[in-house]
Amino acid sequence: MDFSKHIQKAEEAARRRNYDFAVQLYQQLLDLDPDLGEARAGLRASLRKRHEAKKGSRLFKALKGATPLAMAKTLAKAGKHAAAAKSLETYLASNPLDEDANLLLGISLESAGHFKSALAVYEFLAEIAPKNPEGLKRAGAMARHKGDHAAALHYYERALEADPRDRDALRARKDLAAEAALSGSRLDEVQHSREQIVDQVEAKRLERSQRMHFSEDELREELARLEALFADAPSDPDLMVQMAEVHERLRDPEAALDLVERALQYKKDSFDLKAQASDLKLKALKKAVARADREGDRAEADRLEAELRKFEVDDLLTRLEAHPGDCSLRLKLGLAYYRQDDYDQAAAQLQKAMGDPRLKAEAQFQLAQCFHKKGFYDLAKKEYSSALGGCRGTDERAREILYNLGAIAEAQGDVAEARARFAEIYQVDIAFRDVAAKMEQLK
Numbered sequence: 001m002d003f004s005k006h007i008q009k010a011e012e013a014a015r016r017r018n019y020d021f022a023v024q025l026y027q028q029l030l031d032l033d034p035d036l037g038e039a040r041a042g043l044r045a046s047l048r049k050r051h052e053a054k055k056g057s058r059l060f061k062a063l064k065g066a067t068p069l070a071m072a073k074t075l076a077k078a079g080k081h082a083a084a085a086k087s088l089e090t091y092l093a094s095n096p097l098d099e100d101a102n103l104l105l106g107i108s109l110e111s112a113g114h115f116k117s118a119l120a121v122y123e124f125l126a127e128i129a130p131k132n133p134e135g136l137k138r139a140g141a142m143a144r145h146k147g148d149h150a151a152a153l154h155y156y157e158r159a160l161e162a163d164p165r166d167r168d169a170l171r172a173r174k175d176l177a178a179e180a181a182l183s184g185s186r187l188d189e190v191q192h193s194r195e196q197i198v199d200q201v202e203a204k205r206l207e208r209s210q211r212m213h214f215s216e217d218e219l220r221e222e223l224a225r226l227e228a229l230f231a232d233a234p235s236d237p238d239l240m241v242q243m244a245e246v247h248e249r250l251r252d253p254e255a256a257l258d259l260v261e262r263a264l265q266y267k268k269d270s271f272d273l274k275a276q277a278s279d280l281k282l283k284a285l286k287k288a289v290a291r292a293d294r295e296g297d298r299a300e301a302d303r304l305e306a307e308l309r310k311f312e313v314d315d316l317l318t319r320l321e322a323h324p325g326d327c328s329l330r331l332k333l334g335l336a337y338y339r340q341d342d343y344d345q346a347a348a349q350l351q352k353a354m355g356d357p358r359l360k361a362e363a364q365f366q367l368a369q370c371f372h373k374k375g376f377y378d379l380a381k382k383e384y385s386s387a388l389g390g391c392r393g394t395d396e397r398a399r400e401i402l403y404n405l406g407a408i409a410e411a412q413g414d415v416a417e418a419r420a421r422f423a424e425i426y427q428v429d430i431a432f433r434d435v436a437a438k439m440e441q442l443k
Contacts, residue, residue, distance in 0.1 A: 003029055007038050014042070019050035023093070030089075030117075034082065034109070037116030043089075044124040047096035069101060076104060076357050079390070081112035084357075099129045103325065104355075106138055111357050118142055126155065133163040133323045140172060149176050163322045164271030167279070219250050237263035241273070244280070253283035278315045285311065312336045327356035331363050343370040361390045365397065368404070377408045384408075394428045403433060415442055 010025035026043035029036055072087035088105040095101065106121035122139035129135055140155035153176045159169040223246045230239045244259035257280040264273050285308040292301035316333040320326065334349035347370040353363040368383035384401050391398035406421030419442040425435045 003033070003036060003039070007042065010039070010042055010046075014046050014049065017049075017053070019046050019053065022046040023050065027089070034085070034112070035114035035116050037120045040109075040117040041120035041124065044096070044120065047093060048124075048128070051096045072101075072104065072108075073355070076108055077354065077360055079111075079357065079360075081108045081357060082114075084108040085112060085114070085117075097128050099125065099132060099135070100325070102128070103132070103135055103138075106135070107357060110138070110142070115142060115145055119146060126158070130158070131162045132325065133159045133166055133169065134325045136162060137166070137169055137172070140169070144172070144176070152176055165275040165319060165322060167275055170272055170275065216250065219246055222246055223250070235266065237266040241276075244276075248280065248283070251287075253280050253287060256280050257284050282308070282312060282315070309336065309340050313340065327353045327359050327363075331359050331366075334363070334366060338366060338370060341373075343373050346370050361387060361397075364390075365401065368401075372404060372408065377412060381405060381408055394424065399425050399429060399432050403435065406438065410438075410442070418442055 006025065006029055010022045010029070013019075013022035013025060023043060023046050026039045026046060029039040030043065033039070068087045068090040072084045072091060075081075075084035075087060085105055085108040088101055088108060092098065092101055092105065102121055102125045106118045106125065109115075109121060110118040119139065119142035122135055122142055125132065125135035126139050136155050136159035140152045140159065143149075143155060144152035153173060156169045156173045156176065159166055160173065163169070223243060226239060226243045226246065230236065230243065233239060240259045240263040244256040244263070247253075247256040247259065257277060260273055260277045260280060264270065264277065267273055285304060289301055289304045289308060292298075292304055313333065313336045316329060316336055320329045320333060323329070330349045331353040334346045334353060337343075337346035337349060347367055350363045350367040350370065354360045354367070364383055364387045368380050368387060371377075371380035371383060384405050388398060388401045388405075391401065394402075402421050402424050406418045406425075409415075409418035409421060419439065422435050422438045422442065425432050426439050430436055
């Protein structure tokens, strides 16, 4: 259906500063097509202008929208993304510049598959919150999904201005730059055979740089090529970084870390390299722990593992300070605290991570694990049961949850409940943990 005339009518109303009418028209269009990006963008602009034109108590507006906002968060947690988006629009009609609500609206629309509308919201969020890296990254991801790589690169660049250490933005920018370089190849334009060969070599290099999988022989061939170049330019930090990436793919994080740290001596203010060094140090510590275990040096393994856990938490806290709205970082931090047996800190981070619908299932399961470890069986059962509702059939996660629910029932002396939970697993996977022994024990 062609909505162009209706869009024009709403735009004309906005130009005449009849914002109430413009908002009404845009809302009607979105009721007909929730993914009408032009209408979603027009609604955002009209609500903002109406907000700026009208004077009123901010407290009153916040109170007026409190109920739909709470309902929206509940719907989002329940996975009812389209309904959550509608409730958020009701709230934003009175509070159009609320950054968190706009971000949640974009996430809800994206989760509902309304990508054009999600992009419109993220673009608006980039206007009202130019230093919000999460909003900028999501705008970049949606622009890339749309096929507009120039716009995507622009948003990722802005995200890196807000947080130069953001690894997701760094990776996305690198991928987009490589794609742009490859698509801009002069292969169709060159006439001279020698130029054509040079361009073919460059195109092959770019194509290889974007591949996900390489054989070990290919990686060692690339490393030899880079080392030959490095012999003539031993002070080139870019070559050091390229060699580090190859060493990382060869599962040698120690050598990669050494090269990145050497590169940092030449680029001391590079946040990209500092973030890369942190990631590599984590990998190197994990490898050292595994090596000490293999050699039977339990004391050294314990020491290294304690160092690893502390570094992991400290690094995540540093990254979270830069962008506290990143729920994926909170999920990782919650898991890091859990590995340190700090269940209270873990639970605090996991509860916040559940605000992102995409992370809710994993965060809720881990939160249940925290309550279980602390012996809060009533809370653990509630979270496990809720997480179980989001599982598909009796998959691996469902079996984990059922086993834990059975263990709780067994600890509470409820033999019938425990056996019923273990039986659900036994019917589909008799070899799961010690469930066969549990069935015999509880029969």
